Amino acid sequence: MLSISSLLNLAGLVALATSSPTNVKRAPTIYLAGDSTMARGGGGGNSGTDGWGNFFPYSVSLPVVNKAIGGRSARSFTVEGRFNELINLVQPNDIVIIEFGHNDGGSLSSSDNGRTACPGAGSETCQSTYNGQKVTVLTYPAYLINAGKSLTAKGAKVIISSPTPNNPWEGGSFAYSASRFTTYSKSAAQSIGSNAFFVDHGQYTANIFKSLGKAKVDSFFPKDHTHTSPAGADTVSRAFVKGLLCAGGSFLSGSIRNSTGSVEGACI
């Protein structure tokens, strides 16, 4: 026999289950856009590497969808429609973390690999030929600003992250200097506006790599100086979280599982 109170509970459950889905508050989703240093499987194949985006979900209480993919640059992520896919997917208050830089350099003058950006920090353009087609190539900041403005126009928040360092111990002693893509990613975040935030992921990671020492950090790079082991990717992910926490969490405030003091490294 059902008691009156369990019948009432049942009625309440039915009311909940039939309430319109628009009344249910949807948790924001975090999307990741980047290259192999962020992607599942890192440098690919059996390289024993992984991307930091695979470890990031452990530090946050929101769902994470890792759309990073090896070999991509801000330009090729754009041209292949991958930013458009995200622009179509995002709902208000979703968060998109964008990190490029490892595949964006190089020169367009001899041959175009489809990834290299036009040199410059602004609206400069380059005429190039890729795959037998005449193409107009934009600067790295322009690709990020275009994507960021479209994403924020949909109500999403954007975090632009500077690229991860190559192994700063590879020369024997520690050496890290930020590439131009760090400067560019910072200025791109500023240009997108108040719904964009910059995390100097490269510097946070470099600082932690410095304190860990050469032997440990060399072990994070089993294949080459760019792609990290799973343990290295975990450290790189925690460096990003530290950068967020040091800024009060930015758009992820309240959704980070860890306290600032519990994460290695110092605020910069």
Ligand SMILES: *[C@@H]1O[C@H](CO)[C@@H](O)[C@H](O)[C@H]1NC(C)=O
């Ligand atoms: C936060 O805590 C989780 C659970 O203990 C852990 O897996 C993750 O690595 C931590 N993140 C950082 C940034 O320390």
